[in-house]
Amino acid sequence: MPYPPALVAPMREEMISMGARELATVAEVDAALGDQKGTMLVFVNSVCGCAAGNARPALRFALQHGVRPQQVVTVFAGQDVDATARARQYFADYQPSSPSIALLRDGEVVHFVHRHQIEGRPPQDVAADLAAAFDRHFAVTV
Amino acid sequence: MTGHVFHPGHQELHGVTVVVETRGSRTYVGRFHSQDEEGVHLHDVGVHETSAEGTSKQEFLRRCDRFGIRAELRDLLVPTSEVTSISRLVDAVR
Numbered sequence: 758m759p760y761p762p763a764l765v766a767p768m769r770e771e772m773i774s775m776g777a778r779e780l781a782t783v784a785e786v787d788a789a790l791g792d793q794k795g796t797m798l799v800f801v802n803s804v805c806g807c808a809a810g811n812a813r814p815a816l817r818f819a820l821q822h823g824v825r826p827q828q829v830v831t832v833f834a835g836q837d838v839d840a841t842a843r844a845r846q847y848f849a850d851y852q853p854s855s856p857s858i859a860l861l862r863d864g865e866v867v868h869f870v871h872r873h874q875i876e877g878r879p880p881q882d883v884a885a886d887l888a889a890a891f892d893r894h895f896a897v898t899v
Numbered sequence: 900m901t902g903h904v905f906h907p908g909h910q911e912l913h914g915v916t917v918v919v920e921t922r923g924s925r926t927y928v929g930r931f932h933s934q935d936e937e938g939v940h941l942h943d944v945g946v947h948e949t950s951a952e953g954t955s956k957q958e959f960l961r962r963c964d965r966f967g968i969r970a971e972l973r974d975l976l977v978p979t980s981e982v983t984s985i986s987r988l989v990d991a992v993r
Contacts, residue, residue: 805914806914807913807914807915808914850966851966851967852966852967852968852969852970853967854967854968857967869966869967871964871967872916873915873916873964873968873987873988873989874964874989876914876915876916876987877915877987
């Protein structure tokens with residue numbers, strides 16, 4: 758059962774404040790992920806403080822890195838249920854967990870961070886791994 | 900909302916994805932809820948059964964790490980008498 762909107766509003770706001778676009782409906786997910794071009798980070802947000810409490814600050818750190826995705830979008834697991842289920846169809850090779858992070862390039866998942874790779878780790882460490890993934894998959898080669 | 904925790908006061912592994920090894924042929928990977936006199940309580944649990952033909956336990960753990968845990972059981976209690984070790988998945992695949 759979803760938490761009261763007022764309770765999760767700060768968690769949504771935390772993502773929006775770092776430039777993420779929230780996808781709250783299936784149509785919004787399809788518009789963003791269907792025929793996706795370029796580079797994109799999809800954050801599956803979560804209420805769970807055990808991992809999401811580290812994941813959001815980690816993303817904020819990582820997005821300050823020189824190489825970053827062209828677009829950052831987010832769905833909220835347990836809150837926007839249909840939108841989250843649809844987003845997960847775009848990375849169906851990976852079992853659902855939240856929070857989690859998918860990096861996409863031209864519609865292909867090039868890197869995936871599961872919840873268990875976030876739990877109990879300082880945000881700076883998760884951010885460093887993400888920044889390395891940005892360099893590996895999103896850096897422009899000339 | 901940084902570090903916001905809705906369930907303070909739980910055990911250190913609460914919410915962490917762990918590997919529970921048992922005296923039998925089964926290994927469980929799931930989200931630790933708690934441990935008490937009854938045993939270890941897990942959520943969203945993947946199960947590996949050691950057999951001659953199947954995937955090795957280490958390969959199973961590697962797949963869990965890479966692709967996530969395919970939850971076969973929503974909730975599970977592993978009895979204390981069965982548990983031989985509990986470790987974080989990230990440590991088990993290192």
